[in-house]
Amino acid sequence: MYPRPIPEDAIWQRRFYFIAVLAILILWLCPLFAVILTSFRSTQDVMGGNLWGWPTQFGLVENYTSVFTQTPMARYFLNSLTITIPAVMGVLTLSTLAGFVLARYRFRGNMLVFALFVGGNFLPYQIMMIPVRDLMVRIGLYDTTGALIIFHIAFQTGFATLFMRNFIAALPDELFQAARAEGASPFQTLVHVVIPLVRPALAALAILIFTFVWNDYFWAVVLTVSDTVKPVTAGLANLRGEWVSAWNLISAGTIVVAVPPVVMFFLMQRHFIAGLTMGAVKG
CATH class of the missing domain: 1.10.3720.10 (MetI-like)
Known part of the structure; x- marks a missing residue:
C-alpha cells in the first residue's frame, strides 16, 4: 500500500527521486512565481507583452497601492x-x-x-x-x-x-x-x-x-x-x-x-x- 523507502546505498535511485521531486515542485510553483513577478511589473511592461521575462521597470508600490485606491x-x-x-x-x-x-x-x-x-x-x-x-x-x-x-x-x-x-x-x-x-x-x-x-x-x-x-x-x-x-x-x-x-x-x-x-x-x-x-x- 505504501511505497518502499529507497535504500541508502541506491545512490542513483535517490538522485533520480530528488530530481523528479524538484522538477515537479518547480512546475507547480511556476504559475505562482509568474503571478508574483507580474505584480511587480510596471504598466509599460504589461502593455508591451512582457509577462514572463524579467521586469524592465518595477511598479511594486504603485501596483499594490492602486489595488486599494483605483x-x-x-x-x-x-x-x-x-x-x-x-x-x-x-x-x-x-x-x-x-x-x-x-x-x-x-x-x-x-x-x-x-x-x-x-x-x-x-x-x-x-x-x-x-x-x-x-x-x-x-x-x-x-x-x-x-x-x-x-x-x-x-x-x-x-x-x-x-x-x-x-x-x-x-x-x-x-x-x-x-x-x-x-x-x-x-x-x-x-x-x-x-x-x-x-x-x-x-x-x-x-x-x-x-x-x-x-x-x-x-x-x-x-x-x-x-x-x-x-x-x-x-x-x-x-x-x-x-x-x-x-x-x-x-x-x-x-x-x-x-x-x-x-x-x-x-x-x-x-x-x-x-x-x-x-x-x-x-x-
Missing part, C-alpha cells in the same frame, strides 16, 4: 471577512454540537443521521446551483452576504461534523463517566470536558473552513450580482476590462487575497498540526 478591492475584502468569519463560527458551533451527540449518545437512527452528514460531502455542488439560487430568491436573500453565509454553513457542516464526531469519539469513556458522576449536565460536559480537549481539532477545522469559504468562487458568482456584496474571489474577476486588462493590478490583487489564509495558517500552525495528528498514537 479598484473596489477594499470593499470586496471587507465583504469576504463579513462572510467568512460568521460562516466559520457557525460551522464550528453546529459541527461540535452534532459531533458530540453522534459520538456520545446512542439512539435509533444515529448512524442514519451520521450517514446523511457524510453523504452530503459526495454530492457535486454544481447540481445544487439552480435549487439553491431559487431558494435564496424565494426567501429574499439573493444578492446578499446572508445568502453566502447560510449556504457555506449548510454545505461545510457535513464535513465538519464528520471531522468533529471522529475526534470526540476517540476521547476516553472514563472522562464522561467522571463528569456524570460529578453531576454535570450534557451541556456542561461539552463545555468543560470536550471542548478543552478538542481545541487543536477545532483550530485545524477553523483553518480548513476559513480557506474553503475565503477561496470560494463558484457560489460567490452564483449568489451575488452587485459589487456591494461580492467577496474578493468574484471581485477579482471584475478587475478584468472588456478590451484591456491591467494584469499587474490583477496579480497584485491576487497576492493580497491570498495573504489572509496564509497568515491564519502560520498563526495557528502549531494547533493545526496537533489537531491533524491527535489520536494518531495511542497508549
